Amino acid sequence: MSTDTRRQARPNRAQSLVELLVGLACLIPIMLVIFDLAVILIAVQMNDSTCREAARVAAAGSPTDIQTRAGAIISRANTRAKGMMQNIQMISCTSTTPSNYLSNISQFGGPIYGTVTVQTEVDVYPFIVQWAYAGKSPMKFRSQQSFPFTYVVPNTTGTAP
Numbered sequence: 614m615s616t617d618t619r620r621q622a623r624p625n626r627a628q629s630l631v632e633l634l635v636g637l638a639c640l641i642p643i644m645l646v647i648f649d650l651a652v653i654l655i656a657v658q659m660n661d662s663t664c665r666e667a668a669r670v671a672a673a674g675s676p677t678d679i680q681t682r683a684g685a686i687i688s689r690a691n692t693r694a695k696g697m698m699q700n701i702q703m704i705s706c707t708s709t710t711p712s713n714y715l716s717n718i719s720q721f722g723g724p725i726y727g728t729v730t731v732q733t734e735v736d737v738y739p740f741i742v743q744w745a746y747a748g749k750s751p752m753k754f755r756s757q758q759s760f761p762f763t764y765v766v767p768n769t770t771g772t773a774p
Contacts, residue, residue: 642741649739656694657754660735663690663701664756668731671706672762676725680706683731704732704755708762722768732757 667686671679683706690701710727736751 645741656737661756664733665758668758668760672729672760700736722766725764730759
């Protein structure tokens with residue numbers, strides 16, 4: 614009787630081992646795809662927030678140096694983002710204030726109104742989703758944000774117009 618129970622226990626253990634291996638063979642690729650999608654989602658969200666902050670900071674101050682302020686925010690984001698998400702780039706940083714308006718108001722001062730628009734792009738290097746995405750390396754995601762600004766140019770002549 615004891616030999617029969619030993620013979621029955623061995624096939625059950627082998628069956629459990631085979632079920633575990635088949636389950637892991639299905640579960641591991643699914644987990645890797647979920648990890649890749651999470652990396653892509655984090656990269657897109659970080660690109661959006663960097664673009665929004667760059668537009669906000671570029672709109673705070675003189676319209677003549679919006680590129681410098683937006684570039685500082687993007688370089689700070691690049692130092693923080695390492696690994697699979699790299700190279701947040703500023704594609705464009707534009708202002709809607711006409712240049713002749715700036716030259717007319719620069720002598721006597723006055724308010725300047727406009728909008729700053731910043732466009733950024735991030736490169737993402739996933740390893741599983743990229744293979745399923747036809748192998749294009751890297752995956753690129755763009756973001757564009759606009760922020761209104763008002764700036765008062767100081768009167769440099771000392772007299773009112």
